Amino acid sequence: RKEVEQDPGPFNVPEGATVAFNCTYSNSASQSFFWYRQDCRKEPKLLMSVYSSGNEDGRFTAQLNRASQYISLLIRDSKLSDSATYLCAVRSSGYSTLTFGKGTMLLVSP
Amino acid sequence: EAQVTQNPRYLITVTGKKLTVTCSQNMNHEYMSWYRQDPGLGLRQIYYSMNVEVTDKGDVPEGYKVSRKEKRNFPLILESPSPNQTSLYFCASSPDIRETQYFGPGTRLLVL
Numbered sequence: 001r002k003e004v005e006q007d008p009g010p011f012n013v014p015e016g017a018t019v020a021f022n023c024t025y026s027n028s029a030s031q032s033f034f035w036y037r038q039d040c041r042k043e044p045k046l047l048m049s050v051y052s053s054g055n056e057d058g059r060f061t062a063q064l065n066r067a068s069q070y071i072s073l074l075i076r077d078s079k080l081s082d083s084a085t086y087l088c089a090v091r092s093s094g095y096s097t098l099t100f101g102k103g104t105m106l107l108v109s110p
Numbered sequence: 111e112a113q114v115t116q117n118p119r120y121l122i123t124v125t126g127k128k129l130t131v132t133c134s135q136n137m138n139h140e141y142m143s144w145y146r147q148d149p150g151l152g153l154r155q156i157y158y159s160m161n162v163e164v165t166d167k168g169d170v171p172e173g174y175k176v177s178r179k180e181k182r183n184f185p186l187i188l189e190s191p192s193p194n195q196t197s198l199y200f201c202a203s204s205p206d207i208r209e210t211q212y213f214g215p216g217t218r219l220l221v222l
Contacts, residue, residue: 042215091208097169097207102152
């Protein structure tokens with residue numbers, strides 16, 4: 001099983017739609033979780049960290065499910081500008097590295 | 111402005127010609143890292159550094175070298191580039207490994 005897995009998509013949604021992505025991780029000792037956004041061939045930029053209690057930032061909500069070993073990202077009221085690739089990143093306890101998923105592509109259409 | 115810078119941004123070279131990609135951060139971060147990104151393979155870590163003079167291999171270190179003589183700089187060295195090192199390279203830094211990483215703008219490398 002791969003360490004961090006994401007559905008590559010693309011997810012095609014109309015403006016205003018709600019869309020959710022999941023990211024599964026294999027190491028139960030994982031400690032830190034992040035969602036990044038990457039526009040075409042540009043650098044990944046942090047979208048939000050994922051806390052055990054879940055967190056929300058405007059239209060974006062991130063959640064962690066330790067029992068099932070996945071994190072999720074929910075985007076409400078999708079905008080055209082949300083079109084991008086969304087990468088999840090996981091750090092395991094005792095490891096000095098972040099492992100990234102391959103990303104999920106989102107395309108928001110008018 | 112807090113940032114991670116990389117140079118060059120674009121580079122075309124030939125097999126075997128040594129090259130260095132520089133990375134510099136002005137945020138006094140302890141942790142720095144190099145990744146390569148390839149279609150279908152995602153971001154893969156090449157090397158990382160926990161602090162000055164401390165470097166370690168990531169997932170795909172073969173064919174690369176790094177050094178961390180100063181806190182702010184973390185150059186990536188390709189002693190003898192080969193076509194399979196054609197890729198998009200990102201440098202990243204963070205205050206420490208537990209915190210999120212900030213990425214540089216990327217370096218597109220083509221090895222002929």
